[in-house]
Amino acid sequence: MKGYRTSKWDEFRAEVIELDGHACRICKRAEPDVVLQVHHKRYIPGKQPWEYAYADCETLCKGCHAGEHGITPPKYGWKYAGHDDLGGLYGDCDLCGSSLRHRFFVHHKSWGTMQVGTYCCNALTDTEAASNHLESRKKYDDRKGRFIKSARWEVIGNNHFIKQKKIQIRIASTSSGYRISMNNYPGKQEFGSIEEAKTKVFEVIDSGKAEEFLALLVRTKKRCTPYELKSRFRIKHKPRYEDTS
Incomplete structure (x- = not known):
């Protein structure tokens, strides 16, 4: 488990609350006496909750926030806005109060943004967006696990070799970690373990970024002389290795 990872929404929320002096703009109360939330003054179609201008948001306590919108959240008209894996049961559903690992952001033009669990997200949006996302995530994690543990990896000396999507991959052990090369183009980033390096290889190949x-x-x-290419990418010639797939 990589632990808690701050999302863009968490960062934006913290910035708005800080700009408002860590207090409700209406009743002026602050934590820990109240729970502070960020209220979107207007709804802008196509914008993520954290992409709004500061002027379009304000800090309200939970009670004043509810007063701005009504006593209970609307049952219809919610839109799926994003997902965050907290790595553990570190969150709470704003609708039912259940503990969350996977929190889904939903937005309503007259209520604002809430973080909710899978069931509440599906119910509010009248879709299976949350369930489909988790199913897709599970398939992705399964593919990643099979790639990392694949018997096609060949270890020769301090090097791990594999061919994936017609890309020759080498992970070389160095004095300070592991470094990836693809089609003899060496990467600059070093990884602390072979598992981290293999994970990175999977991510860039699965996403299409490597290709x-x-x-x-x-x-x-093709457009540069060897000297220009070396200067631009700092690529040193490496001897080719055989296809080990």
Whole structure:
């Protein structure tokens, strides 16, 4: 478990509350006497809750926030706005109070943003957005696990080799960690463990970013002299290794 990871919403929320002096704009009360929330003064279609201007938001306590919108949240008209994996049961559903690991953000033009669990997200949005997201996430994690543990990885000396989507991958052990090379183009980032390096390889290949970047390097190489290419990307020639797939 990587532990708690602050989302863009958490960061934006903290910034708004700080700008408002850590107190409710209406009753002036502050934590720990009240629970502070961020209220969106207006709804802007297409914007994520954390993409609003500060002027469009204000800090309200839970009671004053409810007073601005009514006693209970609307039952209809909610839109799915995002997801965050907290890594453990560190959150609470704003609707039912249940402990959350996977929190889903939902937004209503007359209420604002709430963080809720899977069931409440599905119910409020009248969709299976939360369930579908978790199912997709599970399939992704399963693919990642199979790639990391694949028997196709070949270990030669301090190097781990595999071929994936026609990309030759080498993870080399260094004095300070592990470094990735793809099609003989060495990366600059070092990883603390072989599992972290393999995870990174999976992420960039599964997302298509590796193919895009390598294609860009090939196109750039055709337009540049060897000296220009080396200067631009700091790439040193490495001997090719055999296909070990």
